Amino acid sequence: MLLGIIADDFTGASDIANTIAKGLPGQGGLRTAQFLGVPDRPAPSSIEAGVVALKTRSVPAAEAVAQSLRALEWLQAQGCRQIVFKYCSTFDSTPEGNIGPVGEALAAALGVRGIIACPAFPTMGRTVHQGHLFVRGRLLSESGMENHPLTPMTDPDLRRWLGRQCKSAVGLVPAEVVRLGAGAVRAALEASASRGDVLVIADAATDADLLVLGTAAAEAPLVTGGSGIALGLSANFIARGEAKGGEVDYVPVDGPEAILAGSCSGATLGQVELHAQAHPTFRVDADAVMRGAVTPAEVAAFLLDRTGEAPLAYSSSPPEVISAIQALYGRETVSQRIEGFFADVAVALRKGGLRRLVVAGGETSSAVAQALDFGALAIGPEIDPGVPILTDADHSIALALKSGNFGAPDFFGKALRTMEQP
Template sequence: MLLGVIADDFTGAGDIANTLAKGLPGQGGLVVAQYMGVPSEAADPLIEAGVVSLKTRSIPAADAVAQSLAALRWLREQGCRQIVFKYCSTFDSTPEGNIGPVGEALADALCVKGVLACPAFPQVGRTVYQGHLFVHDRLLNESGMENHPLTPMSDSDIRRWLSRQAKNPVGLLPASVVRAGADAVSSALVAAADRGETLVIADAAIDDDLVVLGRAAATAPLITGGSGIAIGLPGNFIAAGLARGSDTAFEGVTGPEAILAGSCSGATRGQIEVHAREHPVLPLSVDAIMSGDTDEDDLIAFFEKHRGGKPLAYSSGTPQDVAVAQARYGRKVLADRLDTLFAQTARRLVDSGVTRLVVAGGETSGAVAQALELGDLRIGPEIDAGVPILVSGKRGIALALKSGNFGRATFFSHAVDALEGKV
């Protein structure tokens, strides 16, 4: 294994696995496997990039650090020459962490400073300029992320945000340096390390910026960022003759389908509204779930009744709805109950023969993936930017695990067709 990725949630893991498997046009990508948690056995020797999917974004920082270091140990045992710590392109975190504590712990373990930190993903509208993170044409804290139920982002200055989490000074690699080329970036990172800056926020507004950053970090032991930071990494290994380049062929999986949505993002709510125009949907009442009036039996009955119709069950709500529910039941209690409901439902669906499963929301996807015990996942073609097809040979199913903000308006219907190989 050449490259190892430690991802702080399951949808993000699929996102960067997709980036690494796809590579740059004309080059091809790496042979990639995605793992649900830290594996207990050695990886297949044919795997060139391994993505360890953790669920550490919203847990206590000390626990996130411990799990990430365990993933690092396993990846180094597989021979990885480079490690990527992958977090969300909207830098989802709190003033306490977990991006800063995990990033610095990995840097300390690898004895490095001057480590790139870049969440930019221009394909989905995430760009960084002068250390400020934009979502399309809005600053991060004006994009809707300020209303996130678990990690509300109230500051677009991610250097300042990261400085609140980090022990060491946080640096900035401005666009003027990035546009000067890979050598200029490499020199700036060396200077940052000399100043004692462990993590260095890098500007990036287009894919070419990310390719420059990737080339500059070709031999770096550690890189941190969103999936976009990996765009240029496969080419480094291919150019060095260490990887041969590959494709993501996929024949499709037939059989019953189900869609579960636990994301409260504006994008997912819009996708649900579009889907409901032509397909059966089941809105889930938080009060009914918390009281026990609605449970997985109700969801299973809904999916069985509407097999073949692309049925979707969802618990998404507006920021106002979410705030009311959290105040009534408690943020963690509510999140745990919803995750448990979706996880148990997904397990029963797959046990009963569902072979195509679409899940929206990072926390929901993580709960579902853990419950299903999927084994190693093969990376198939991209459904939409940042969302690949995932194939579990152990379970004999195809999945799409979507971050809340990703995907076209008709994503749910399109994804179900993609899992069957129809698009």
């Protein structure tokens, strides 16, 4: 294995796995697999890039560090030449962590400083300028992320936000340096390292900027960022003759289908509203879940009885509704109960013969993927930017794990159709 990725949630893992497997046009990417948690056995020898999907975005920082270091140890044992710590392109974290603590712990384990930290993903409107994160032209703190139920992002200054989490100072490679090319970026990173900066925010507003950063990081033991930071990493290994590149292989999957949506993002709310106009839906009321008035078996039965109609079960609600439920029962309690509820629904669906499953929401996807426990997942075609199809080893099921803010308005139907196509 050449490239190892540690992702802090399951949808983010799929996102960056898609970027690495797809590679650059005309060149292709690396043979990539996504692992659900730290594996307990060696990876197949054919795999060139392994993505270890963890659920560490919203756990206590010490636990996130411990899990990430275990993932690092396994990836090193597979022979990885470079490690990527992948987090969300909206930098989802609290003032305490977990991006800073995990990034510093990985850097310490690898004995490096002056490490790129760049969440930019221009294709999805995430750009970084002078260390500030923008979402579709608006500051992060005005993008809707300030209302996130678990990690409200109220400060767009990534150096300041990360500085609250880190023991060391946080550096910056500004846009004017990035535009000078990879050599200038490497010099800036070395200067930051000499000052003792472990993590260094790098500006990026275009894919061209990300390719410059990728070239600058060709020999770096550690890189951190969103999936965009991996845009040019496959090409580095191909250029050195260590990998051949190539297109993604995919075996179509058809049969019984269902959609589960637990995200409360604006994009998912719109996707739910559009899909519900022409397909059967089951609204999973959060208060009813907390009171035990609705069961996973009830929801699974509804969905299985309507296969062939692209049925949807969702708990997605506007922020003010979720806030009221959290005030009543507690934020963490509500989150864990809803995630566990959808995980139980997914297990019941699988037992009922489900073959195609779409899940919306990072935390929901993590809970579902852990409950289904597939081990290694192969990376298939991209449905929408950042969201590929995933399949298990024997192609018995196809999954789409979608971050809340990703996907076109018709994503749900498109995902199910794409799974059936060669």
